[in-house]
Amino acid sequence: MGERSTWRELECVRRVLKTFKNVTENKQIRINSDNKNVEHILKVGLRHNVGAAVEANKVSKDHILYDLTGKISSFLLDSRSNNTIKTYFSSFNRWSTFIKEHGFNNLPAAPIHVALYITNLIDKNCSPNVINSAIYSLKWVHELNGFAEPTDNSFVKSLQESAKRHKSISKLIYKNKKISYTAAGENILKILKLIAPTLNLGLHSLRVGGATAAASSEVNERCIKRHGRWKSDSRKDGYIADTLE
DSSP states (O other): OOSOHHHHHHHHHHHHHHHTHHHHTTSOOOOOOSOHHHHHHHHTTHHHHHHHHHHHTTOOTTSGGGGGHHHHHHHHHTTSOHHHHHHHHHHHHHHHHHHHHTTOOSSSOOHHHHHHHHHHHHHTTOOHHHHHHHHHHHHHHHHHTTOOOTTSSHHHHHHHHHHHHHHHHHHHHHOOSOOOHHHHHHHHHHHHHHHOTTSOOOHHHHHHHHHHHHHHTTOOHHHHHHHHTOSSHHHHHTTSOOOOO
16 A cells, blocks of 8 residues: 555556456557546556566566566656646647657657757747757657657757747747837847848947937937937937048
């Protein structure tokens, strides 16, 4: 009675399936459980994969050590908090749906398939958090099942970094809401530096350029001061570059 609830429920599932093997063989079985860990273990075939790994190392089913196989699955899930597990499996399920719709395996996953999936998420303007969750969930599920990590790939790593840059550049374009002067300036500078990376640009470059252009166009000085947030004429004049025109 001292066994963990996850192990006991998994053991119950195993015994029922074993008892009714002749009836359930080659059929889809639906198992209802209020234990989320049991649900997650069964969904990714963790118990089966752990058992296969144990048997591959010459520990037969009638060996006393084989009784510990079920507990491995339960303890492996304890490596993350319940909220993290929930997030990871939700992300993994989205990956599974995507890749199965295109006729490929979800587990183990091919690195190039993961790269295509991440590219699809970036193309849909998903946030870096969504993309990171997709990558970390794939990494974790593969680790749990003893498979090689498909995320340990140069394409996937570069795409993860690309997602951060893509989102920061797209923020100004796609978000229909007011942003601060600083945020607007930073986004404009990022785009300008993609075009001319060697230029020495800063936020003051924008203020100087804006104030100079306004003065050259004979914009009211009070208006220039208000938009530039300068209280005195001397501060305003310090940002207006002299011109010969």
